[in-house]
Amino acid sequence: MMYRWHAGYVAWLMNRISGVLITFYLVLHIWVIHHLSHGPETYKKVMDILSSKIFMFFELALIGVVLYHMMNGIRIILVDFGNAVWSHKTVFWVLMAIGIVLYVICVWELAGGFLGLIHHEASAMQIAP
């Protein structure tokens, strides 16, 4: 059963779906990473499967889903603790726009580095606290 399409309903529905997808991924992810403790060989084997084209596509999609869930989460927080209960639709579209920008940045950065900052092990270290 549904009432009608509008930002609030779409946001909620997609939030549920994305949440379930991410949960599935999380389970999978913990299982995969678990191979770290089995030493480099096992890990490499698993990683080789996961770095195939199809899984890369999934990873790209995953980032989108996670970003959506995150952006809508911010909207929910703004509704619950801010003033967005009066302007939830505008807030939704603004956050979606920000989300798209973030998605592009993330994909760019993760895929090969950003602003010429070619991926290097060191670059990962620089982020470390």
Next chain:
Amino acid sequence: MKFELTYHKHDVVVVGAGIAGLYAALKTSAKVDTAVLSKVYPTRSHSGAAQGGCAASLGNMMEDHWEWHMYDTVRGSDFLGDQDAQELLVREAVPVMYEMEHLGVPFDRTEQGRIAQRPFGGHFGNFGKSPMMRSCYAADRTGHAQLHCLYEQCVKNEVRFYNEFYALTLIIKDGVCQGVVAWDVNGGGLHVFHAKAVHLATGGYGRCWKITSNSMANTGDGLSLVMRQGLPLEDMEFVQFHPTGVWKHGMLISEAARGEGGYLINDKGERFMENYAKAKMELAPRDVVSRAEQTEINEGRGIKGQDCVHIDLRHLGKEKIITRLPQVRELALKFVGLDMIDSPIPIQPTAHYSMGGIPVNLDTQVLRDTGKTAVPGLYASGECACVSVHGANRLGTNSTLECAVYGRIGGIKMLDYVCKHPGHDDLPEDAAEMAREEIEHLLSTAGTKSGVRPVELRDRMQETMSENVAVFRQAEDLKKQVGICQDLRQEYKKVAIDDGGIKANTDLIEAIELGHMLDYAYMIAQCALERPECRGAHWRTDHPGRNDKKWLKHTLAWLHGDEIRIEYKPVVITRFQPEERKY
């Protein structure tokens, strides 16, 4: 025919769940088992449509006294009101308004935090001299606020609600009321409610007219219930036509619109009230303003020659319209597509309020004759009753006040009565017979294409009533209308409905309602014919002027078969002697 018969026993049964009925139920439910029957869900009652406010001489804005309020009410009623009842009304108004505030009604407030009040037509200070702010209000949804508050208080008191139960007959045995028989609209089936006291609060009878502000449920069923028990009705000829009904639709633009300073304008752009009530202008009582409008229309000064004039609020400014009259603005936007902020709204007089009704005494007990004989166990209050506080014309904001004050008194008096009568008397064997016959007869006509459809009769009744028994009346038209009503009542015997079902059969209910309306429409026309004078809302063009010598008296009318018998009873005059009514 297969439907069930169910018996219920309660101490008090209230029929009708508007402000009056709920207030009565609230008072009795504090101590005794109380049931409320209503043909709509309680919050759907027409009290909720009351917009402008509720009068009480609180004096929160300026000096005010109950005597001033009483004088306005007496004068507004064109001296036909019973002054003992009017005094009780205005004196009780003050504590009742405080009680309603204590119950939680969200009244607007003054800077000091007191209940805010605003001016309204017919209300003045110092015995008719200066303008007065007397109407306590909650924006322009005062009735809504009061109705919901009372409903919620009744829920708190665990009143037993029978929603969408339609009362069909009263049970009166040896002159004492024993209960009421009702039809369960949703489930189907007859229900006999055995009670020590029955309180009727079924609302007014504006639905007899084509253009009316009344809700579709306002078919005045309580009046017929009483009338069919061989009991009289009082002052049925007095029906108020409200000056500001939305053109063609009839629903109300609150008098608050004039209270806040709206102008009435004719086709020439004149504020025509100057010619009718120079001193009070638009704030003159409703009957005066309605006649002024109708005269303008009749004399061809309606907007573009049509049957409407304009109400103009543009000079009030956006801010005031939005904060004080939000609902009125919304109404105009939705029904005529015009925004009051930048456009005048076409209006016309609309049948609005029934001054007459079931005669009751100050304890709200139903009376059976011109004297003081009451029917034990039977009470009535609100618009369906005529304790006669409004006489020949009601003042704005006195209606919800009457409902609250007399509903409350009714509750208190019933509680007394019930406490003195520990047991239920026996019900008559055939308590539900009359109701069963009516239902079975109508259901049996379902699908017989030969009969008359209720809508034909209803349309004819409403159209002819609007034509012949309206703002201006004359003997010729009224005689014609009496004849039409007699014919319609005969034709009603041949009425046939479409729906033979038991459950949620609204076709059946509409047909029964029509039967009720035809009975008292006949009475209204007859009573109007038999009062050859101009008093308040009853204006006989063929008999100009008020005739206190002969007609300062209440009409009581009985329906015997097809005949109407009329008797009269004197008006109670205590403080104010009749004088000429000038505004």
Next chain:
Amino acid sequence: MMERIFRIFRFNPETDKEPYYDTFTIEVQDTWTILDGLNAIKWHHDGTLSYRRSCRHGICGSCAMMINGKNDLACEKQISSVKGEITVEPLKGFPVTRDLMVDQTHFFEGLRLVKPWLINHTAPPTDKERLQTPEDRKLLDGTWECILCGACTSSCPAFWDNDSFLGPAALLKAYRYICDTRDEGLDERIGILDSKVGVWRCHTIFNCVEACPKDLNPTNAIVQLRRRLIQEKL
């Protein structure tokens, strides 16, 4: 005058196994509302059509129904504002008693649970009103105007999924009292508001805001209630 087509949901529990849609083509006037159309159908075409109606100007809440997929008051919705065929259906989420009539017993029962009456433990002043500043009174705006038509609760997915959920209308009513400065009943209402059927079931979908024919914002009421509960609980 022009012709319009009404497609109306029909169901009579006495005779029908399944609901169906009935189509009527009628002449309408340009000032007519959907309710005028329904009346014309009932009075001149098919008297068995059942629906609720009373005040005709959007204050009683009787005629809430779904018109072309949107909850509205039939008496306020102008026919001219609807394009093409007009589909009229009963409110979703409530059991249909017949045609466009739904059973709202449960809806009103939910209302009772939030104790919708002023709770104040100090006796009011005699012969005087309780004082309330205009600013405090203003807090009630947007809450007390609710006409209990049920359009919001009927549009709420959380209510469809769990009809024990109090729903937006009852929660708006609860907020109407809780934000009233004269009221001291938060403690008494906290049990039901904080319960499994209370404010936490709302997923801020905003269907209720979309559905409300009086342009109220029940979601805001729920959000405000949650803030009050969080303050109380944590």
Next chain:
Amino acid sequence: MRDRGIGSGGVMGWFFQRLTGIVLVPVLLVHLLTMHRYHDHGLAWEQVTNLMINPYWKALEITFLVLALYHAFNGLYALFQDYVKSSGVRLVLFSLTVLGGLVLFIVGVVTVLSIQSPGLVGTAGKVLP
């Protein structure tokens, strides 16, 4: 109709869902930007282990694990509350969610803690002393 008004209705669940949501935003972004560089067939075992040997990273990853698991499984349970009519089945599902969450938590913690030394083989030497 389900039972009404029995037991607490989930103020904690609701509140922590929002709280974990807020904290997850930065934590997740850091996690994503460091751990999910997939341009080069995923992060090599050495790279991961080099990061993970740092106790701060460990703490961050465990925090992430806890927050994500709570948020995901609490969200899942919210779905069950909506869509599962029978309270018995809901109870079973609740137990399963809690159990599943715990198992994944243990697996995750074991994985993170098991990395005790940097990957000494291959490219790692280039980076770390």
